[in-house]
Amino acid sequence: MLKPWIPFVIAGTVVGTTAPEPAQVGLIRINGAIGPATANYVARAIDAAAEQHDQCLIIELDTPGGLLESTKDIVQTFYASKVAVVVYVSPSGASAGSAGVFITLAADIAAMAPNTVIGAAHPVAFGIGGGADSTNDVMRKKMENYTSSFIESIADKRHRNVEWAKSAVLQSVATTAQKALKANVIDLIADDVPDLLKQLDGRTAGGRTLQTANAKIVEIPMTAGERVFQLIWRPEVMFLLLLIAMYGIIGELSSPGAILPGVIGAIAVILLLFMSATLPVNVAGLALIGLAIALFVIDVFAPTHGVLTVGGVASFFLGALMLFNNAAPGFALSLAWIIPATVITAAFFIFMVASGIRAQFKPVRAGTETMIGKRVIVLSPTDSRGGEVLMEGERWNAVSERPIESGERVEVTGINGLTLNVKPTT
Numbered sequence: 001m002l003k004p005w006i007p008f009v010i011a012g013t014v015v016g017t018t019a020p021e022p023a024q025v026g027l028i029r030i031n032g033a034i035g036p037a038t039a040n041y042v043a044r045a046i047d048a049a050a051e052q053h054d055q056c057l058i059i060e061l062d063t064p065g066g067l068l069e070s071t072k073d074i075v076q077t078f079y080a081s082k083v084a085v086v087v088y089v090s091p092s093g094a095s096a097g098s099a100g101v102f103i104t105l106a107a108d109i110a111a112m113a114p115n116t117v118i119g120a121a122h123p124v125a126f127g128i129g130g131g132a133d134s135t136n137d138v139m140r141k142k143m144e145n146y147t148s149s150f151i152e153s154i155a156d157k158r159h160r161n162v163e164w165a166k167s168a169v170l171q172s173v174a175t176t177a178q179k180a181l182k183a184n185v186i187d188l189i190a191d192d193v194p195d196l197l198k199q200l201d202g203r204t205a206g207g208r209t210l211q212t213a214n215a216k217i218v219e220i221p222m223t224a225g226e227r228v229f230q231l232i233w234r235p236e237v238m239f240l241l242l243l244i245a246m247y248g249i250i251g252e253l254s255s256p257g258a259i260l261p262g263v264i265g266a267i268a269v270i271l272l273l274f275m276s277a278t279l280p281v282n283v284a285g286l287a288l289i290g291l292a293i294a295l296f297v298i299d300v301f302a303p304t305h306g307v308l309t310v311g312g313v314a315s316f317f318l319g320a321l322m323l324f325n326n327a328a329p330g331f332a333l334s335l336a337w338i339i340p341a342t343v344i345t346a347a348f349f350i351f352m353v354a355s356g357i358r359a360q361f362k363p364v365r366a367g368t369e370t371m372i373g374k375r376v377i378v379l380s381p382t383d384s385r386g387g388e389v390l391m392e393g394e395r396w397n398a399v400s401e402r403p404i405e406s407g408e409r410v411e412v413t414g415i416n417g418l419t420l421n422v423k424p425t426t
Helices: 036-051 068-080 099-106 137-157 162-170 177-182 193-200 224-232 235-254 260-275 283-301 307-323 335-361
Strands: 024-031 056-062 084-089 095-097 109-112 117-119 174-176 216-219 375-383 386-391 394-399 409-416 419-424
Touching: 024 036, 036 056, 036 068, 036 224, 056 095, 056 099, 056 193, 068 099, 068 137, 084 095, 084 099, 084 193, 095 099, 099 117, 099 137, 099 162, 109 177, 109 193, 117 177, 137 162, 174 177, 235 260, 235 283, 235 307, 235 335, 283 307, 307 335, 375 394, 375 419, 386 419
Parallel strands: 024 056, 024 216, 056 084, 084 109, 095 117, 394 419
Antiparallel strands: 117 174, 375 386, 375 409, 386 394, 409 419
């Protein structure tokens, strides 16, 4: 008789089970102005954190501000995120200024390190046309109303202090971490990232209860492309492209057919147009630099003896000063770039104009004009009816006002077609 099968468990052995994976959080660091590269980086990091099933994504933030369009992109990315976003203004001494205020308030959880600052979000220049301060009162008021409404909607969505948020835009109010916590601008103050993780543990954000007390921190670095994008999307790079375009165009005009300067200049112009769609460029500054280029070109070809070059240098300097004069925080062009560029440009074109002026006073070194004044030998008797002379190994027809015998040396006084006018040297 068969015995029934009885399942059994071997003591001390667990079958078919695995140890749970430890919780982890994603981490990125933003240090500097907010621009298109920053928005791309944040969006990719949020997607990566969601794919890794991170408890949350921590964004360490230290920024003077940035572009409004990029800020809007980041805020919209926060809203659509499938993972909780924690913005942490850090380290001590850091700030979340201008665009940083919008980004901090838009996070699921806003945190700051001790001795940090948040605020001063009054709108300045965004995009072509200069800043709000360079526009009329109506346009300035429109910008203020829009940005104050934008930050009000953010604060209201995240249940933070709406009145303080509006004052940060309209009155450029700024505050410390301790005061921001008391005013319900942020949610907590943490000394460092480990302290932040302890305080986040058990909080509800992004539709889940965070378990971060012993979570593993996984940093999501920038890709090589994002680093390059971040590096080139700067006013300094745009200014260099402007110089390259200027030198390339003028080089092609002064030496037609060189091709390479024209090609490089054309590429630089295309990149300039592309970057100017997002970077805060002042049209008046751009126009002054365009005027400077025109003056430089005219002075190279016209006998103005450098007068227009002086005007071009002045126009270039003023244009460079105005080009980003009301730019968003972090996107201004410093004098450390403007002054050397002006000096180099002035030296370059002064040299070109001076070379042109010197060339006008140099004797002719090519063509039939170089024969005038030379002394040659008479080969056959020469008078007003004609004769022959030897010029640099060649026989030339020659005429003279009085008869000259063969073998005498004469001086060339003029040229009439293929006949030389000569006179005796004595």
